[in-house]
Amino acid sequence: MKVSSNQWNINGLLNTLRFHYGRGQGHLFAYIKNRIIWNYFPKFNLITKFPTHVDIETSSACNMACPMCYTLTDTFKRRVKRQLMDFELYKKIIDECVKNKVYSIRVSLRGEAFIHPDIIKMIKYAKEQGIKEVSSLTNLLALDSQMFGQLVECGMDWLTISFDGLGKTYESIRKPAKFEESYSKIQEFKKIKDKFGSKKPVLRIQTIWPAIKDNPEEFYDKFSPYVEQIVINTLIDYLHKDKDIVYNKNFICPVLWQRLIVGSDGQVLLCSYDEMNKEIVGDLNTQSIKEIWNGKKLNQMRELQRKKDTYKKLEVCKECCLPRKLVEEKINIRGKIFSIKHYVDRSKQVGQ
Numbered sequence: 001m002k003v004s005s006n007q008w009n010i011n012g013l014l015n016t017l018r019f020h021y022g023r024g025q026g027h028l029f030a031y032i033k034n035r036i037i038w039n040y041f042p043k044f045n046l047i048t049k050f051p052t053h054v055d056i057e058t059s060s061a062c063n064m065a066c067p068m069c070y071t072l073t074d075t076f077k078r079r080v081k082r083q084l085m086d087f088e089l090y091k092k093i094i095d096e097c098v099k100n101k102v103y104s105i106r107v108s109l110r111g112e113a114f115i116h117p118d119i120i121k122m123i124k125y126a127k128e129q130g131i132k133e134v135s136s137l138t139n140l141l142a143l144d145s146q147m148f149g150q151l152v153e154c155g156m157d158w159l160t161i162s163f164d165g166l167g168k169t170y171e172s173i174r175k176p177a178k179f180e181e182s183y184s185k186i187q188e189f190k191k192i193k194d195k196f197g198s199k200k201p202v203l204r205i206q207t208i209w210p211a212i213k214d215n216p217e218e219f220y221d222k223f224s225p226y227v228e229q230i231v232i233n234t235l236i237d238y239l240h241k242d243k244d245i246v247y248n249k250n251f252i253c254p255v256l257w258q259r260l261i262v263g264s265d266g267q268v269l270l271c272s273y274d275e276m277n278k279e280i281v282g283d284l285n286t287q288s289i290k291e292i293w294n295g296k297k298l299n300q301m302r303e304l305q306r307k308k309d310t311y312k313k314l315e316v317c318k319e320c321c322l323p324r325k326l327v328e329e330k331i332n333i334r335g336k337i338f339s340i341k342h343y344v345d346r347s348k349q350v351g352q
Helices: 013-024 028-040 074-079 087-099 119-129 145-154 167-173 179-196 216-223 289-293 296-306
Strands: 007-009 053-056 104-106 133-138 158-162 202-208 229-233 259-262 267-269 280-283 326-333 336-343
Touching: 013 028, 013 202, 013 229, 053 087, 087 119, 087 289, 119 133, 119 145, 145 179, 167 179, 179 202, 216 229, 216 326, 259 289, 280 289, 280 296, 289 296
Parallel strands: 053 104, 053 259, 104 133, 133 158, 158 202, 202 229
Antiparallel strands: 007 229, 259 267, 267 280, 326 336
16 A cells, blocks of 8 residues: 655654654553554554544634635635534534544644634543543644643643744735744743643644745744644645646555544545545434444445555545655755655645
8 A cells, every 4th residue: 555645754753752752641552552553454454443533623614814725715615614513513423432432533624623612622521531632733823822721731632733934934824823923822832831741732833845945944943942843744736726647556545444534514524635525424413423434335435445546536536635646855954854745746836
């Protein structure tokens, strides 16, 4: 099975180990077991009786207007309702996850989780009920120091922060955020963790390569003292403008063996890359996670994915970034050589 990744860690080995140790702290054996299942079960077509990870879209709405984001497109606005997940539906999902020993959940997907008025309560509920790892992605705009302190107190495990570029570059992409305000939040988050004596939530900064290509060392130096990991993403064709896509040969997607994806309305998406709700495989308003995970529709999709290159028969899979072919570019950051990869024939300009 060949899997393409569009994300590269630019921390050294020691910091990478610190990130994983912090992420799994308190349940390291379970964390290692989870990583084995995550990485190897898809390769051998092994399906757990229940997903080990569930993505829960607490908000499909966002408070930013980034030029490369699909949420600004007419197709997204037409197909996906901007809404916040009902807390009772969320509780139902968590309760079933706990009953069936789901290892991890992520409380974000397409929108910004921290605009949900109950987001702290949601994270706290999941941790109190026994979910071992709770994570989220954020753009920082709605997340302040007081809220972050509450995340530390309730035991959130992992927070990924999207931070594209420095200074004016950041502000031109992450509208309407201001660089100094966002950067000072990250500095403050480190102080709060130190105050509590907590390694959690481990913090990951993710950025897109075009935003830092002129100053990668400065970007690294800015953030490395305050976060556990920094990763670089190449530009994904979220706007679906690419026509002549070059694919990897013999690609088989692992996602359907790894996780279940729940939209803010309770509908279950085929995968985390189905931004437009093109393949709905269930509805948690009327069904259970177990029923959907082991159901006819997902099993048919898995059978399709097992056959090499048949993913192209599904529109959502054909447009996905995972099977796309990558080319390498070597960069030097503080004397260390890192391999940055780009999609073949893909624009490197933000918004294209």
